[in-house]
Amino acid sequence: MKKIFLIIFLSIFSLGFSQKKKKGKAKVVAEKETVIIYTETEAETSNEPRIIAGFLKQNPGHQRSDFFKKKLMTIIMADNSAEAKPTIKPLSKSKIEKIVSNNELNKGKDVAINKSPERNVNFASVSSSSKKSEVSDKNKKTAAMLSHIFNDDPSDKEAYINIKNRSNCRLIVKISGKKYYNLDVPAKGQNFILIDKGEYVLTTMVCDAKYSSLKRISKDIEIQLDVAD
Known part of the structure; x- marks a missing residue:
């Protein structure tokens, strides 16, 4: 009898733990960086x-x-x-x-x-x-x-970043470094910005997923963002 209660208790505990873990799993951002061609x-x-x-x-x-x-x-x-x-x-x-x-x-x-x-x-x-x-x-x-x-x-001191937004959500990308920029990118669209070359932190929310990445911008690049499956 005790074994039956123990099995039932472990089953309930395992089920609750599994659901809690599943519920707490955060969405992640899929990023792809390429040189623009x-x-x-x-x-x-x-x-x-x-x-x-x-x-x-x-x-x-x-x-x-x-x-x-x-x-x-x-x-x-x-x-x-x-x-x-x-x-x-x-x-x-x-x-x-x-x-x-x-x-x-x-x-x-x-x-x-x-x-x-x-x-x-x-x-x-x-x-x-x-x-x-x-x-x-x-x-x-x-x-x-x-x-x-x-x-x-x-010796050109500027480069540009083109952001391709593959998600269904509008993005406001904050670019922070020696200067600060905001880039508005429509859902399923793209936008670009010309910035001074240097090191920057790019942050945004891709739907419910938080994105943050350190970039050393020394040439024109394209960054594709989406929510990972």
């Missing part, structure tokens, strides 16, 4: 200047370089592009051509574009309107990114 398919299907410019930089002798230069120019010059909204400091068409063509990766190449009256593309703005302010921030961010990508100076 742009493919021809990405450059062809994307309308992001960053991706097209990155592909041109990494593939200077590509047979379709002229096509992608033209596409990059078209996107930047488009009337409906955020980079083309009226602002205070203009960047002329000729200056954009110089950025795209006058660098190491494009020497000896011509930019194929439609000849039309010169228009100004504007990157910097000061406005009392919150909407114009948001456009200005995006313009400055894109301008800084293009300048960084086409910069061949090895």
